[in-house]
Amino acid sequence: MRTLAREIDGMELPAIEKLSESQQENAFQILIATLLSARTQDATTLAASTRLFRRARTPRSLARLPVREIERLIYPVSFYRTKAEHVQATADIVATTYGGRVPDRLEDLVRLPGVGRKTATLVMILAFGSQQHICVDTHVHRISNRLGWVETRTPDDTEQALYRNTDARWWPLINLYLVTWGQNVCRPVYPRCGACALAASCPRLGVSTPSRQT
Ligand code: SF4
Structure with missing residues (x-):
């Protein structure tokens, strides 16, 4: 984060x-x-x-x-x-x-x-200004699974798993960070793994077609 x-x-x-x-x-x-x-x-x-x-x-x-x-x-x-x-x-x-x-x-x-x-x-x-909630949309669901933070099938399950698996100080920021990342780098199709600052620690779970461009 x-x-x-x-x-x-x-x-x-x-x-x-x-x-x-x-x-x-x-x-x-x-x-x-x-x-x-x-x-x-x-x-x-x-x-x-x-x-x-x-x-x-x-x-x-x-x-x-x-x-x-x-x-x-x-x-x-x-x-x-x-x-x-x-x-x-x-x-x-x-x-x-x-x-x-x-x-x-x-x-x-x-x-x-x-x-x-x-x-x-x-x-x-x-x-x-809640510090108690995580907003999970499709970007948060997809990227959390690719990164291996969670292993879930639905956004609701992802939300609950993120409460268990992440430090509470990041909860209100997870949506902002991952949605921005999802729109620019870790896109739904052809994610830009070659240009990704998280690449060294990301297992890229479920990613079959990374972009050839950086
Ligand atoms: S390495 Fe690829 S799959 Fe992992 S976060 Fe970066 S863009 Fe997404």
Whole structure:
């Protein structure tokens, strides 16, 4: 993790990290942007979030927008119709049930429409500064297995294995480091093992086609 911290310095940050920096930890906007980001390119998530928040920034104002308008604003994020419904329903629950404040407990977050464990743990880390959670997405799942930190089949299993196998001081940083590494070096296909600072200690488990380029 220390090597990764050094290596990712200067690399482009994942969209949600950028957004959480620019939103100065506005929990509601981090929640909505994270919800939009599932299976969507970073640039698309950033652009869609910016359009949406320009139109409505608060839970109450977003809950009042018609779903069709939210659809138009967030297009072309993937599953934009379903996500538009989730965004509006989540905004409504935050506005009415939680008095306009995003709940700061994981068990409450995962009950919001469209919010899975990955979104909830990232919101806990980025919006509430949690030191107790690890956010596992496909990058974290894939790279943790390649490095041999875990031996798991699902992101949920990876999360639990990482709690057991890694030092707690790194938990809130694992997502940032491995997502950045996954987007730049340890890519899903053709990982750049020849240019990887972790190569000497990485068993490359499951990697059959490393990139020929460095
Ligand atoms: S050596 Fe290859 S598989 Fe291992 S972390 Fe680096 S890029 Fe990923």
